[in-house]
Amino acid sequence: MFDFKVIAESETSQARAGLLQTTHGVVETPVFMPVGTRGSVKSVSPEELLAAGARIILGNTYHLYLRPGCEVIRRFAGLHRFMHWDGPILTDSGGFQVFSLAKLAKVSDEGVTFQSHLDGSSHLLTPSKVIDIQNCLGADIMMCLDDCIQYPASREDTMAALEMTIKWADECKQAWQETRKADNALFGIVQGGMFKDLREQSAEALMKIDFPGYAVGGLSVGEPADLMLEMADCTLPNLPKTKPRYIMGVGTLGNIIELVALGADMFDCVLPTRNARNGQMFTQHGTVNISNAQYKEDPEPLEPGCECYTCRHYSRAYLRHLYMARELLSYRLNTIHNIHHFIRFMKQVRKAIVADEFESFRKNFYRKLEN
Ligand SMILES: [Zn+2]
Numbered sequence: 001m002f003d004f005k006v007i008a009e010s011e012t013s014q015a016r017a018g019l020l021q022t023t024h025g026v027v028e029t030p031v032f033m034p035v036g037t038r039g040s041v042k043s044v045s046p047e048e049l050l051a052a053g054a055r056i057i058l059g060n061t062y063h064l065y066l067r068p069g070c071e072v073i074r075r076f077a078g079l080h081r082f083m084h085w086d087g088p089i090l091t092d093s094g095g096f097q098v099f100s101l102a103k104l105a106k107v108s109d110e111g112v113t114f115q116s117h118l119d120g121s122s123h124l125l126t127p128s129k130v131i132d133i134q135n136c137l138g139a140d141i142m143m144c145l146d147d148c149i150q151y152p153a154s155r156e157d158t159m160a161a162l163e164m165t166i167k168w169a170d171e172c173k174q175a176w177q178e179t180r181k182a183d184n185a186l187f188g189i190v191q192g193g194m195f196k197d198l199r200e201q202s203a204e205a206l207m208k209i210d211f212p213g214y215a216v217g218g219l220s221v222g223e224p225a226d227l228m229l230e231m232a233d234c235t236l237p238n239l240p241k242t243k244p245r246y247i248m249g250v251g252t253l254g255n256i257i258e259l260v261a262l263g264a265d266m267f268d269c270v271l272p273t274r275n276a277r278n279g280q281m282f283t284q285h286g287t288v289n290i291s292n293a294q295y296k297e298d299p300e301p302l303e304p305g306c307e308c309y310t311c312r313h314y315s316r317a318y319l320r321h322l323y324m325a326r327e328l329l330s331y332r333l334n335t336i337h338n339i340h341h342f343i344r345f346m347k348q349v350r351k352a353i354v355a356d357e358f359e360s361f362r363k364n365f366y367r368k369l370e371n
Contacts, residue, residue, distance in 0.1 A: 014263035053343035062097035078138020127171035158193035272338035308340035
């Protein structure tokens with residue numbers, strides 16, 4: 001089953017709190033989804049993800065399709081059992097990685113051909129094929145194939161990609177309806193680059209096709225944060241209030257809180273996990289580079305008061321030592337804290353919306369960063 005309900009709205013902004021019902025559980029929104037690129041959120045187990053507060057994770061169709069491939073995952077009746085994660089899973093369509101990672105991506109009406117970044121083998125992703133793959137992965141929420149353009153892009157190129165994205169969205173919807181398991185949802189992806197009117201046009205065309213939820217793609221691709229927020233601001237209010245809105249691939253907590261204020265419900269980003277592996281830790285007072293010499297003998301937890309496993313049991317000195325010695329435990333402990341930090345933040349945001357204290361929470365968030 002799939003359902004979305006808004007349970008509280010901020011009086012002073014578009015921020016809202018909701019409940020996303022999936023077959024694999026209920027998710028409170030706004031929500032942050034850790035990225036499990038290849039069927040694993042790097043360095044942590046599903047139990048550790050749950051303990052850090054994660055309730056829904058993301059899987060990347062492109063990576064899983066190439067390796068281990070659908071045939072393997074089908075034997076386990078999907079990604080949930082294969083990776084031992086019982087919560088909801090959202091999968092992307094693979095489009096973004098085809099355009100950013102694969103070689104020789106070429107768009108035609110039929111779909112996009114590309115060469116695998118792993119072994120150079122040739123593949124064709126069509127709208128119906130990306131639905132097949134995501135069905136095989138057993139995704140609770142799947143995404144339409146979209147034509148992702150570079151930033152910056154001309155109006156002409158943006159328009160062409162937008163038209164292709166709408167055509168593919170229509171075909172994805174048909175393929176999804178024909179093969180639909182009663183329990184999953186398909187989201188359309190708004191594109192339109194950095195052109196306000198094209199964003200509006202894209203949202204309108206997708207709403208005509210009618211999806212259970214909507215994603216906003218093509219943001220956080222190298223544009224300044226102000227422009228990103230401007231594009232979100234001309235997209236989000238045009239999407240139906242009763243449907244979940246997912247901003248793809250953003251980003252910092254500062255950007256997330258601003259996007260929540262504009263009415264976004266779902267977020268994913270590799271920032272907390274990738275940066276954890278590079279020794280960059282997030283705290284409510286800003287980022288900490290654990291390799292700094294000042295932590296060499298520091299007996300304090302990374303963030304005093306943080307209830308994550310890492311902060312409850314380990315000192316900054318130990319975390320620094322693990323990082324400097326390139327011990328594998330460093331990746332795991334750092335990742336646990338960063339995921340916990342992002343998810344705790346989203347819980348606080350939600351609580352503030354429900355209590356109608358979102359504005360003061362937002363101000364307080366920036367004030368803390370300055371101290
Ligand atoms: Zn912590």
